[in-house]
Structure formats: structure tokens, C-alpha cells
Amino acid sequence: MVWPVTTERDGSGQLIIGGVPVSQLADEYGTPLYIYDEATLRQRADAYRQAFERHYPRARVVYAGKAYLATWLLPLLDEAGLWLDVVSGGELYLAVRGGFPAERIVFHGNNKTPEELALALELGVGEVVIDNHYEIELLAQLTAERQVALDVLLRVNPGVDAHTHEYRKTGIVDSKFGLLIQSGDAARAVERIRAVPGLRLRGYHAHIGSQIAETEPFATTINVLFAFAAEMRDRFGVVPDQISPGGGWAIPYESDDPDAAIEPYAAAVAGSALQAAERWGFDPPVLTVEPGRSIVGPAGVAVYRVGAIKDIPGVRRYVCVDGGMADNIRPPLYGARYTAALANRDGAGSDHAVVTIAGKYCESGDVLIRDVELPTVEPGDLLALPAAGAYCLAMASNYNLALRPAVVAVADGRARLVQRRERYEDLLAREVVVVPNQTGE
Ligand SMILES: Cc1ncc(COP(=O)(O)O)c(C=O)c1O
Numbered sequence: 001m002v003w004p005v006t007t008e009r010d011g012s013g014q015l016i017i018g019g020v021p022v023s024q025l026a027d028e029y030g031t032p033l034y035i036y037d038e039a040t041l042r043q044r045a046d047a048y049r050q051a052f053e054r055h056y057p058r059a060r061v062v063y064a065g066k067a068y069l070a071t072w073l074l075p076l077l078d079e080a081g082l083w084l085d086v087v088s089g090g091e092l093y094l095a096v097r098g099g100f101p102a103e104r105i106v107f108h109g110n111n112k113t114p115e116e117l118a119l120a121l122e123l124g125v126g127e128v129v130i131d132n133h134y135e136i137e138l139l140a141q142l143t144a145e146r147q148v149a150l151d152v153l154l155r156v157n158p159g160v161d162a163h164t165h166e167y168r169k170t171g172i173v174d175s176k177f178g179l180l181i182q183s184g185d186a187a188r189a190v191e192r193i194r195a196v197p198g199l200r201l202r203g204y205h206a207h208i209g210s211q212i213a214e215t216e217p218f219a220t221t222i223n224v225l226f227a228f229a230a231e232m233r234d235r236f237g238v239v240p241d242q243i244s245p246g247g248g249w250a251i252p253y254e255s256d257d258p259d260a261a262i263e264p265y266a267a268a269v270a271g272s273a274l275q276a277a278e279r280w281g282f283d284p285p286v287l288t289v290e291p292g293r294s295i296v297g298p299a300g301v302a303v304y305r306v307g308a309i310k311d312i313p314g315v316r317r318y319v320c321v322d323g324g325m326a327d328n329i330r331p332p333l334y335g336a337r338y339t340a341a342l343a344n345r346d347g348a349g350s351d352h353a354v355v356t357i358a359g360k361y362c363e364s365g366d367v368l369i370r371d372v373e374l375p376t377v378e379p380g381d382l383l384a385l386p387a388a389g390a391y392c393l394a395m396a397s398n399y400n401l402a403l404r405p406a407v408v409a410v411a412d413g414r415a416r417l418v419q420r421r422e423r424y425e426d427l428l429a430r431e432v433v434v435v436p437n438q439t440g441e
């Protein structure tokens with residue numbers, strides 16, 4: 001359940017993804033290595049669009065690029081008919097340079113800079129999701145200067161507590177995202193947006209958090225959004241043509257996690273929206289969802305090579321790998337759990353032991369998996385971590401001047417290098433001070 005759909009073992013026990021042996025990829029491109037299975041990506045993108053089309057008359061699926069964004073992914077998203085959510089000038093720039101249609105880009109962020117907003121207008125993004133009063137004034141000025149009109153949504157804070165890690169909650173009252181409904185702040189923003197000639201208010205947005213495996217908080221959020229919409233209709237006569245409960249649907253990381261299938265999520269979210277529209281007296285507006293993790297997460301596998309192995313008698317065995325928190329910060333940041341498998345062999349017949357997979361960086365917290373049962377591993381073995389497609393590379397750093405990993409996309413027995421591994425020279429690319437060459441000149 002946690003592995004890409006094409007994952008199998010060949011006769012010799014090697015792990016195969018997309019028809020390609022993982023060890024072959026590791027030998028060719030080095031480790032750590034991130035492998036994306038195109039079949040899984042396409043299947044999930046299609047599943048989202050089809051499920052929402054089935055359950056709702058006017059649905060829009062927007063991929064949240066913060067989970068993982070690279071130019072090679074863009075045609076695949078485009079072909080699947082998805083929109084794209086970006087949260088920075090950098091994501092916006094990459095998406096447009098990579099050929100994604102700007103009119104299907106939604107620009108998010110709780111502190112968009114004047115330069116980022118100007119870029120969004122220049123590139124012609126489809127929608128901007130306004131987060132705060134400062135942004136309304138910036139957009140008022142920018143649209144007036146350029147004599148253009150812009151479609152906007154208002155991000156509200158619905159005051160909904162989703163069951164997820166504290167750091168992943170975004171819709172509770174004490175949050176930096178959106179404007180609170182219950183204090184009247186969101187209503188004040190609606191009033192102001194309506195008075196700005198260059199802004200066309202299309203509807204309301206909320207995002208309550210990430211890695212949420214229950215549908216109930218989404219249903220509550222949708223109801224709060226429609227109730228707010230009804231209040232705005234009664235006060236100002238505004239009828240929204242779009243409502244968005246954001247993204248945040250979970251994926252399984254370990255085999256006993258909830259399976260978080262897409263179909264029941266879509267059925268529940270669409271059902272809640274239809275019900276709430278009826279209850280509050282609206283024709284169903286466009287329903288927009290913004291999955292990030294649940295599209296790319298299950299498609300990605302991280303591959304590491306084992307190096308040092310350290311036994312602390314009676315305490316634990318550390319199996320150290322050649323990556324860690326620089327390519328995957330999630331375990332130290334959220335206490336996120338992963339599972340792992342031997343990739344270059346299946347370890348059949350060998351003893352099993354509970355070990356801790358540690359990274360190579362200078363932090364005690366640099367542990368990828370605490371306590372995972374594996375066959376006996378040796379230096380040189382390859383370990384594969386599934387469900388690594390979202391928020392690993394996207395949050396990767398050069399800590400300890402680590403080189404960020406290569407990315408390979410696999411499909412039908414073929415591998416494409418889509419992002420090369422960083423090189424030592426890349427570490428010098430931004431240095432301003434002249435670096436002497438080896439002869440000291
Ligand atoms: C506004 C918004 N939309 C969508 C997402 C995507 O979330 P996820 O990757 O959990 O689906 C996020 C991130 O949490 C977000 O902030």
C-alpha cells in the first residue's frame with residue numbers, strides 16, 4: 001500500500017520500480033537517489049480528477065506544488081487536466097518557464113511580496129488567493145497601475161482543528177494563515193475587495209492542515225465556508241462562484257496507517273459541498289481541492305546506501321546511510337514515521353533485527369527511522385524508503401553542504417534522469433568572493 005503501484009521483486013530478490021531495478025539506478029546515478037514512478041503519478045492525478053467529476057458537477061483539482069515541483073512534472077499535471085497552486089515567486093517562475101499555462105495557476109501565500117504579486121500579474125496567473133489586508137492594498141495599487149483586473153479568492157480562517165501534527169495545522173484560530181471569520185476580519189476584507197475596481201472576488205478558500213486522514217474536518221470547513229458565503233450574500237449581495245476547502249488529504253507512510261483512498265475522500269468532500277450549497281441556498285459553485293502530498297507522495301521512493309553500522313549493546317543498532325535530514329527533514333521536524341526495505345536483495349533467509357536508520361549529518365536528531373525491523377544489513381546494501389515523493393526534496397537543504405540528490409523518473413522499464421545530483425561546483429555558484437584555483441592564482 002505504501003509503495004508505488006509498479007513495485008515488485010525480481011527472481012533474484014531485487015526491488016524493481018517502474019520495471020527498473022533500483023540497484024541499477026543507484027549504481028548509475030548515485031545515492032541518495034529519489035525515484036518517481038510515473039504510473040503512480042498518472043494514476044493518482046487521474047483518480048482525483050475522475051472522482052471529483054463523478055461526484056460533483058463543477059470540480060477543479062489543483063496540484064499543490066509545494067509538495068514537490070520540477071519542470072518534468074508539469075506536462076504530466078497538464079495532461080491530467082490539473083491546475084497548479086504555487087506559493088512563491090520561485091514556484092511561479094519555474095512553472096511558467098516550464099510551460100505550465102499561467103491561466104491555470106493559483107497563487108497562494110501568507111506574505112506575498114510586492115515583487116511576487118507584480119510577477120503574478122505580469123505572467124497572467126489565473127487566480128490569486130488573498131490572505132490578508134496588506135495584500136488587498138498591494139493588489140489595489142498594482143492592478144490600478146497596470147489597469148488590469150484580477151480574479152481573487154479570499155482565504156479565510158475557519159477556526160477548525162484538524163487532527164494532525166501541531167506544525168501542520170493551519171485552520172485553527174491561532175494561525176498565521178487567512179483572515180478569521182469569527183472576529184469579523186474576513187467580512188471586512190470582503191467589503192474592501194468589493195470596493196477595489198481591479199479585483200473580482202470569485203469565492204472563498206480555507207486550508208486546515210496537512211496529512212489529515214478523516215473527512216469530518218473537511219465537511220465542517222465546507223459548511224463554515226458556505227455559512228460565511230451566505231452571510232456575505234445577505235450583507236453585500238455577493239454570490240461566490242467558487243468554494244475551496246484546500247488540500248491536506250493524507251497518505252499512508254507505514255502499512256498500518258489508514259489507506260486514505262482518494263475515492264471516499266472525493267465522495268465525502270463533494271457530498272458535503274452539495275449538501276451545504278443546498279442548505280445555504282446556493283447553486284453548487286465550482287469546488288476546488290488542492291492535493292499535494294496525496295498526488296506525489298506515494299509515487300516517490302528514496303534510496304540510500306548503507307555505510308557505518310554501530311552497535312550500542314542493550315540499547316540499539318544504528319545503521320547509517322548516506323543521506324538523512326538534508327534530503328528528508330520530516331522525521332526530525334514532525335516525528336514523521338517511515339518504513340524501509342532492502343533494495344539490492346530481499347534478505348530472504350537472513351535474521352531480522354530492529355535497527356535505527358540514521359543519517360550522516362551533524363545532528364543527533366538526524367534519524368530517518370527509529371526502530372524498524374529489517375533483515376541483517378551490511379555496508380554497501382541499499383535501503384529504499386517509500387512514500388517519499390512529497391515534502392522531502394521540496395524541503396531539502398544543503399546542510400553540512402550536502403549535495404541535493406538526483407531524481408529519476410521511471411516508466412515501462414525505462415529511467416529518465418530528470419534532475420541531476422548537485423555537484424561540488426554548485427556549492428560555489430553563489431559565492432561572491434573570488435575563489436583561488438588550485439595553483440593559488
Ligand atoms: C493552501 C494550501 N493548499 C494545499 C496544500 C497542500 O497540502 P497537502 O500536500 O497536504 O495536500 C497546502 C499545504 O499544506 C496549502 O497550504
Ligand SMILES: N[C@@H](CCCC[NH3+])C(=O)O
Binds near residue numbers: 066
Ligand atoms: N511539509 C509538511 C506539511 C506542510 C504542508 C504545506 N503547508 C509535511 O511534510 O508534512
